Amino acid sequence: QVQLVESGGGLVQAGGSLRLSCAASGRTSSSYPMGWFRQAPGKEREFVAAITWSGNSTYYAASVKGRFGISRENAKNTVYLQMNSLKPEDTAVYYCAAGSSGTYYGSYAYWGQGTQVTVSS
Secondary structure (H helix, E strand, O other): OEEEEEOEEEEEEOOEEEEEEEEEEOHHHHHEEEEEEEEEEOOEEEEEEEEEEOOOOOOEEOOOOOOOOEEHHHHHHHHHHHHHOOHHHHEEEEEEEEEOOOOOHHHHHOOOEEEEEEEOO
16 A cells, blocks of 8 residues: 655746655555656646656646646655646646556545645736
8 A cells, every 4th residue: 555645836926847756655665666647627637747756757638748847756755746837727636646647547446535725827
């Protein structure tokens, strides 16, 4: 079993930056590929970014590529999502997930509780 806790969300103006963190605990938590998803009100959960367990490969949704960066520190069992040049359409609850580096939310076994990101125009 793996537990995930996100932090770092908040309110930011358009063009600003935020860094989300996801702390993992549980057995072999650092050996899982990890991902970030987001869900805006009235919309389906969508893939944002993913990273392999080694950190050597990363994947991004087209809507965030070039603005967001995913990274991990296995020694700290933590995954990060650096979000730059934020836009109002990035407003959503952001979820950390473990168990896959794919884009389909159903392929992830473990989920955090989510952290709210609000971008004002």
